Amino acid sequence: MLTGREQEVARLEGLLAAARRGRGGALVLRGEPGIGKSALLRHVAGAAEGFQVMRASGAEFEMELPFAALHQLCAPVLGHVTALPAPHRRALEVAFGLDVGTPDPFLVGVATLGLLVERDGPLLCVIDDAQWLDHASAQALVFVARRVSAERVAMVFAVREPVGPGVLPELAGLPGLPLGPLGEADARALLLGAIRAPLDERVRDRILAEARGNPLALLELPRTAGLAGMAGGFDLPPAGVVEQSFRARLEMVPPGARLLLTLAAADPVGDPGSLWRAASLLGVDDEAAAEAAALVEFGTRIRFSHPLARSAVYRTASAEERRRAHAALAAVSDPVADPDRVAWHRAQASAGPDEEVAAELARSATRAQARGGVAAAAAFLERAAALTLDPDLRVRRVLAAAEAKLSVGAFDVAAELLSTLDPGDPRVDLLRGRLSFVRERGGDRPADYLLRAARRLAATDPAWSRACYLDAIEIGVFAGGFDDVIAAARQAPAAPRAPSSSDVVLDGLVTLATEGITAAADVLRPVVRDTGDDVWIRRPSLGFMIAVELWDFDALHGMATRVAAAGREAGSFHMLPIGLAMLATATVHAGDLGAAMEMISEEEAIAEATGAAPLVYPRIHLTALRGRREEAAELFAGVGPHMTLSVQWATAVLNNGLADYATAMKAADRAVAHGDLGLAGLALPELIEAAVRCGEVERARSALATLRERTRAGGHVWGLAVEAYSRALVHEDEEGYREAISLLEPSPLALCRARAHLLYGEWLRRRGRRREARAELRTAHELLSGAGAEAFAERAAGELRATGEHARSRSAPASGRLTVQEVHIARLVAEGATSKEVAARLFLSPRTVDAHLRNIFRKLGLTSRRQLRGLPEIR
Structure with missing residues (x-):
């Protein structure tokens, strides 16, 4: 038992016990250097009786190549790679340099999960110095750690704290075990056990005070000062600097041995062959x-006695000693089999600018990026820039490094790199705009940077300037400031004589803001209908919102389908979530809430796997139409300020369904008043319905006039039908209801059609035409309850009761008893998917899918997959 660590040991052994029972998990040991993390890792490995133990560690002094740590961990089981499905097998082979291509880091994560769990017996993964893992390995390992809850797998990470900003944020979401200092009694016992000699009480108390309960400090102090020094109480290292103890020990090592130690510290791969060849040189x-x-063990692998020993060796060596060590390692490394490691060692050996080495690093960056190692590419480019003498080439490399850092979430490093460049360079503004947008911080709006770049480029590169204005508009739609951005875009350079689609869209949006939708519709309508146009490939979200503005459901659905398909085909976990969120929203309008839940579940699975924030707007829309007030209130309260208008519109939909028209009118008023692209138009019919029910006829008439202008300019069935039943509401016009229903009958807009029948049935019932009202209300109730729009369905049922007829009772939809993820799994299994196929789709292990299936069977009273297939619909 480790002194003073009984609770921590119990927690780790509990993790092992749970893994033995098939309830795997992960734990992150966190603490200052020397606090006992490595000792606990050794203990848990020794206690893992019957487990296969696999190890990996990060290294501070070399920018690890992509997936290097993952390869280190998986080396003992790589013989089982051939048993994986072909896409997973190839992803690992590419990641480990056994094949060429560009692996997606999360497909690698799925493959690693399969490699680790598809084996006999329990498994313990021990990852030391995890704060220095390469980014690609970190993503894959954390992905696995989040998905072993139904497996016989335990994972223990050790993280040194504090670490620099932006270092390995992925670990933040895993369960943690902070390690504090030892208590006074335990510290005294550990010190006396290490000295085993009489010690003056005053000296002992001083040592205990200096060590502050740090176990390694208590063990290293006697080795550093010796009994004589300790007896006098002299020559103790400064408080809180544990590495100083190792440094003091290094002072007693002869120069030849220190050079050998520096070589070992400079090459964390730990290959003895490379080490001895370099030593010979x-x-x-x-x-x-x-x-x-x-201080170091020279065996089949080179290992330091403690990670801090390696750190002390490297830091204590002079700059010249480190350069000699790296130069020797570069000379003995294979330039064909391992060109990137050669380039890195040569870069560390350079004392000043060296274009030949910088060019090698740039090539290494390209190779690293092709293997999914964006973080490694960023490090190569950053070092290449430092070694570049040519000013223009250096700027390009710094910009490339900053963009790569931005891509992997190292925002502070990206900002620091950009701060070294000329602030008047428009390329710097473009990256600063992206950086501001992804950070979601207050202060300057991200679109402002793009507008500044656009103005600077206007004279020298008009085409690029116009593209920047359009990018600024897209950011303005989602990050705020849309009106100001559109106003600024009026100063964009004139479009060329043969304008591109981007030019047409920019001019159309400026026309929309200055002259209104009637003038802009003819410009925007044709390009929005071409959902595969290049302008939407780069800016799909903007195209989606313009389609909403024009009430063009075909374009909206087509754009969403194309983006989702392209994202899935490319394996892009940037594009696919956007496409799924867009398609879920379109599917809700079509009345298939079950399919929308399936898409939302997959998008959220990707977000959880990648550590990104989920795209919440389709869930907001879905929740509003389902009509569950408490569920909606919880969801709406948790979204950020950038989603305020979406929440206001959704609140109006929710409360119109619940017949709380006063609340619906206030929310719709706020959404309409802001005038945002797309959302303001969607909120108008909600405002009209609520205002009519509240007796605010003039308010409804004003909103109807605005809605009529918007929908007739678009000229599409969706808008024309909504305008027709809204007009009927305001003017008591029966023909408007009939027109809306006729327009919607052949369309896929099932929920819109259901609401038209509901409003018409309510109007007929109020006119005393009960028989006609029943027919409309039955249709409305059938469509609404079939879709799962519970509040609107209950409103239809109430109206039916008022006519003297009770709505036909329907069994509660399965989705009411299942989570969104369970609905998705149930639908996939009902379609015939196996557990492995579902697991690959949702980034889970097959055993986790089976655990979800057991919950689904229990909730639905089923006993087999075949019964799932027999359900009329899981929605």
């Missing part, structure tokens, strides 16, 4: 190995 003799053995 530097003239280090065999005697040096014996003199260095107190």
Whole structure:
């Protein structure tokens, strides 16, 4: 038992016990250097009786190549790769350099999960110094750690704290075990056990005070000062600097042994062959190995006695010693099999600018990026820029490095790199705009940077300037400031004589803001209908919102379908979630709430796997139409300020369904008043319905006039039908209801059609035409309850009761008893998917899918997959 760590040991052994029972998990040990993380890792590995133990560790002093740590961990089981499905097998082979291509890091994560769980017996993964894992490995390992709850797998990470900003944010979401200092009694016991000699009480108390309960400090102090020094109380290292103890030990090591230690510290791969070849180049003799053995183990793999020992060795070495070590390692590394490691060692050996080495690093960055190692590419480019003498080439490399850092979430490093460049360079503004947008911080709006770049480019590159204005508009739609951005875009350079689609869209949006939808519709309508146009490939979200503005459901659905399909085909976990969210919204309008839940579940699975924030707007829309007030209130309260208008519109939909028209009118008023692209138009019919029910006829008439202008300019069935039943509401016009229903009958807009029948049935019932009202209300109730729009369905049922007829009772939809993820799994299984196929789709392990299926069977009273297939619909 480790002194003073009984609770921590119990927690780790509990993790092992749970993994033995098939309830795997992960734990992150966190604490300052020397606090006992490595000792606990050794203990849990020793306690893992019957487990296969696999190890990996990060290294501070080399920018690890992509997936290097993952390869280190998986090396013992790589023989099982052939048993994986072909896409997963190839993803790992590409990641480990056994094949060429560009692996997606999360497909690698799924493949790693399969590799680890499809084996006999329990497994323990031990990852030390995890704060220095390469980014690609970190993503894959954390992905696995989040998905072993139904497996016989335990994962223990050790993280040194504090670490620099932006270092390995992925680990933040895993269960943590912070390690504090030892208590006074335990610290005293550990110190006395290490000294085993009489010690003056005053000296002992001083040592305990200096060590502050840090176990490694208590063990290293006697080794550093010796009994004589400790007896006098002299020569103790400064408080809180545990590495100082190792540094003091290094002062007693002969120069040859210190050079050998520096070589070992500079090459964290730990390959003895490379080490001894490099040592031979530097003239280090065999005697040096014996003199260095107190700090490092020279076996089949080179291992330091403690991670802090390696850190102390490297930091203590002079700059010249480190350069000599890296130069020797570069000379003995294989330039064909391992060109990137050669480039990295050569870069570390350079004392000043060296274009040849910088060019090698740039090539390494390209190779790393092709293998999914964006973080490694960023590090190569950053170092390449430092070694570049040519000013223009250096700027390009710094910009490339900043963009790569931005891509992997190292926002502070990206900002620091950009701060070294000329602030008047428009390329810097473009990256700063992206950085501001992804950070979601207050202060300057991200679109402002793009507008500044656009103005600077206007004279020298008009085409690029116009593209920047359009990008600024898209950001303005989602991050705020849309009106100001549109006003600024009026100053864009004139379009060329043969305008591109981007030029047409920019001019159309400026026309929309200055002259209104009637003038802009003829410009925008044709390009929006071409959902595969290049302008939408780059800016799909903007195209989606323009389609909403024009009430063009075919364009909206077509754009969403294309983006989702393209994202899935490319394996892009940037594009696919956007496409799924767009398609879920379109599917809700079509009345298939079950399919929408399936898409939302997949989008959220990707977000959870990648650590990104889920795109919440389709869930907001879905929840509003389902009509569950408490569920909606919880969801709406948790969204950020950038979603305020979406929440106001959804609140109007929700409360119109619940017949709380006063609340619906206030929410719709706020959504309409802001005038945002797309959302303001969608809120108008909600405002009209609520205002009519509240007796605010003039308010409804004004909103109807605005809605008529918007929908007739678009000229599409969706808008024309909504305008027709809204007009009927305001003017008591029966023909408007009939027109809306006639327009919607052949369309896929089932919920819109259901609401038209509901409003018409309510109007007929109020006129005393009960028989006609029943027919409309029955249709409305059937469509609404079939879709799962519970509040609107209950409103229809109430109206039916008022006519003297009770709505036909329907069994509660399965989705009412299942989570969104369970609905998705149930639908996939009902379509015939196996557990492995579902697991790959949702980034889970097959055993986790089976655990969800057991919950689904229990909730629905089923006993087999075949019964799932027999359900009329899981929605």
